[in-house]
Amino acid sequence: xxxxxxxxxxxxxGVGVGLIYGLVGIGFCVIYNASGIVNFAxxxxxxxxxxxxxxxMSQLGLPIILAIAITVxxxxxxxxxxxxxxxxxxxxxxxTLFAIILATLAAQIMIxxxxxxxxxxxxxxxxxxxxxxxxxxxxxxxxxxxxxILGCGALLVVALWLFFNRTRTGRALRACSQNxxxxxxxxxxxxxxxxxxxxxxxGLGAIAGVLVTPTxxxxxxxxxxxxxxxxxxxxxxxxxxxxxxxxxxxxxxxxQALAIVALGAGFKNVAALSVLLVVLMLFPNGLFxxxxxxxxxxxx
Amino acid sequence: xxxxxxxxGRSSLLEAREVSASYGHVQAxxxxxxxxxEGELVTILGPNGAGKSTLLRALTRLTACRxxxxxxxxxxxxxxTHQLARRGIxxxxxxxxxxxxMSVRENLMVGAFLHAAETDRxxxxxxxxxxxxxxxxxxxxxxxxxxxxxxxxxxxALMAKPQLLMLDEPSLGLAPRAASEIxxxxxxxxxxxxxxxxxxxxxxxxxxxxxxxxxxxxxxxxAELKPDEIESHHDLARYYLH
Numbered sequence: 001x002x003x004x005x006x007x008x009x010x011x012x013x014g015v016g017v018g019l020i021y022g023l024v025g026i027g028f029c030v031i032y033n034a035s036g037i038v039n040f041a042x043x044x045x046x047x048x049x050x051x052x053x054x055x056x057m058s059q060l061g062l063p064i065i066l067a068i069a070i071t072v073x074x075x076x077x078x079x080x081x082x083x084x085x086x087x088x089x090x091x092x093x094x095x096t097l098f099a100i101i102l103a104t105l106a107a108q109i110m111i112x113x114x115x116x117x118x119x120x121x122x123x124x125x126x127x128x129x130x131x132x133x134x135x136x137x138x139x140x141x142x143x144x145x146x147x148x149i150l151g152c153g154a155l156l157v158v159a160l161w162l163f164f165n166r167t168r169t170g171r172a173l174r175a176c177s178q179n180x181x182x183x184x185x186x187x188x189x190x191x192x193x194x195x196x197x198x199x200x201x202x203g204l205g206a207i208a209g210v211l212v213t214p215t216x217x218x219x220x221x222x223x224x225x226x227x228x229x230x231x232x233x234x235x236x237x238x239x240x241x242x243x244x245x246x247x248x249x250x251x252x253x254x255x256q257a258l259a260i261v262a263l264g265a266g267f268k269n270v271a272a273l274s275v276l277l278v279v280l281m282l283f284p285n286g287l288f289x290x291x292x293x294x295x296x297x298x299x300x
Numbered sequence: 301x302x303x304x305x306x307x308x309g310r311s312s313l314l315e316a317r318e319v320s321a322s323y324g325h326v327q328a329x330x331x332x333x334x335x336x337x338e339g340e341l342v343t344i345l346g347p348n349g350a351g352k353s354t355l356l357r358a359l360t361r362l363t364a365c366r367x368x369x370x371x372x373x374x375x376x377x378x379x380x381t382h383q384l385a386r387r388g389i390x391x392x393x394x395x396x397x398x399x400x401x402m403s404v405r406e407n408l409m410v411g412a413f414l415h416a417a418e419t420d421r422x423x424x425x426x427x428x429x430x431x432x433x434x435x436x437x438x439x440x441x442x443x444x445x446x447x448x449x450x451x452x453x454x455x456x457a458l459m460a461k462p463q464l465l466m467l468d469e470p471s472l473g474l475a476p477r478a479a480s481e482i483x484x485x486x487x488x489x490x491x492x493x494x495x496x497x498x499x500x501x502x503x504x505x506x507x508x509x510x511x512x513x514x515x516x517x518x519x520x521x522x523a524e525l526k527p528d529e530i531e532s533h534h535d536l537a538r539y540y541l542h
Contacts, residue, residue: 182397187385187414
């Protein structure tokens with residue numbers, strides 16, 4: 001039986017990783033809302049974020065702030081390249097969404113293998129943004145990086161809300177999500193909006209990767225677990241709902257952490273998938289249907 | 301039965317030459333030519349399944365089509381839908397096509413996507429035309445009544461500053477009074493100089509507004525005539541007026 005301290009500690013850890021899942025889940029939602037596509041390569045953006053940042057810091061000796069400033073746009077460009085090179089041509093050729101989704105899965109594997117060839121299979125990490133720590137609250141240790149994750153996560157949520165609700169492009173993206181034909185009829189270039197969605201989604205993934213790498217590590221194959229967990233978070237939150245994905249990520253992260261403490265590390269994924277199964281059976285539209293950060297899907 | 305009536309003295313706004321469209325192997329629209337002059341209100345009549353909606357979808361490139369399109373004399377055949385809106389060709393879809401989870405204000409703001417700097421001015425003009433929308437400004441579009449939704453759909457299209465407004469059955473599903481209000485507003489917009497292409501089931505109301513009528517049957521135009529000439533075509537009069 002785990003002690004109270006162990007449970008509290010796992011909750012703290014769960015919130016941190018859960019927020020990362022939530023950001024990955026929001027990435028899924030952004031692309032799905034704009035295009036109806038589930039981008040299974042979403043996890044790879046997390047991996048690329050951590051990987052590029054680590055390489056820029058260790059091999060070019062860049063300070064972390066500069067490395068992040070280069071990494072996020074670089075990964076956003078990778079997202080745009082994926083849209084231009086894979087998704088758009090397939091859409092133009094009348095491919096079904098299933099085929100496109102499968103192609104994104106293939107892209108995930110391809111990018112992973114290219115990363116393996118380019119950077120090797122050695123796990124990499126870099127130090128916390130703020131050296132020192134952890135902060136002790138009683139007997140619970142809270143790493144400084146968690147505060148960065150919480151702070152940046154909160155800032156991103158606010159920034160996304162402002163983007164989707166207060167900017168012309170954000171509103172246009174939401175319009176595309178609800179009725180793409182009507183959006184086109186009003187002059188909105190839907191294809192360009194998809195490009196924006198892929199860039200935004202990849203950028204979010206990169207930020208998640210940069211934030212989480214100091215607490216764990218990055219390697220060519222970390223994208224898949226983050227992608228799967230982000231996908232589960234998005235489903236728990238009611239797919240397409242950014243706020244729901246964030247809440248779903250937090251719930252998933254906390255449950256995974258509790259499962260590790262209570263049952264052992266081997267039960268982490270059992271917990272995640274059990275949660276998914278229960279949610280799918282009891283709440284087919286997600287736990288947080290009705291709670292929206294600004295975007296909801298009505299693909300047409 | 302085809303009666304050729306030209307909108308003499310007016311320059312051409314939209315001209316479609318031999319436009320056709322298919323869904324798979326089914327040709328829903330046979331090669332069809334039509335034109336709309338500047339400031340003209342043209343109505344398209346036809347029974348269900350005649351191809352009226354397909355024609356509008358083809359003209360706005362929502363449905364892939366063959367044939368050539370000209371707008372104010374310039375060929376626009378290859379342009380995608382959003383570029384047509386940039387030229388001033390805007391359509392209100394059947395079923396209104398609102399962004400149901402966005403507010404009235406947001407729908408109108410999205411309507412002004414191409415003219416963001418003029419949003420406030422355009423919105424004031426829309427509220428002048430449809431004062432009820434101002435009262436509902438923060439309500440979601442999906443929570444409006446049918447008539448209000450149609451007002452919003454038209455108002456949103458007007459935010460895009462159309463030169464030619466196409467409407468696919470704007471009175472569909474509306475109470476007679478609301479339908480009459482909507483159609484009389486379209487008449488007012490036309491009197492202000494807006495070119496309108498109207499697909500409408502409520503033929504008597506639409507015919508009061510129209511300067512010209514195309515009759516579509518089995519995917520092709522079978523007649524082009526003035527509204528008052530319908531009386532003299534017994535089969536058309538029986539079908540559309542009585």
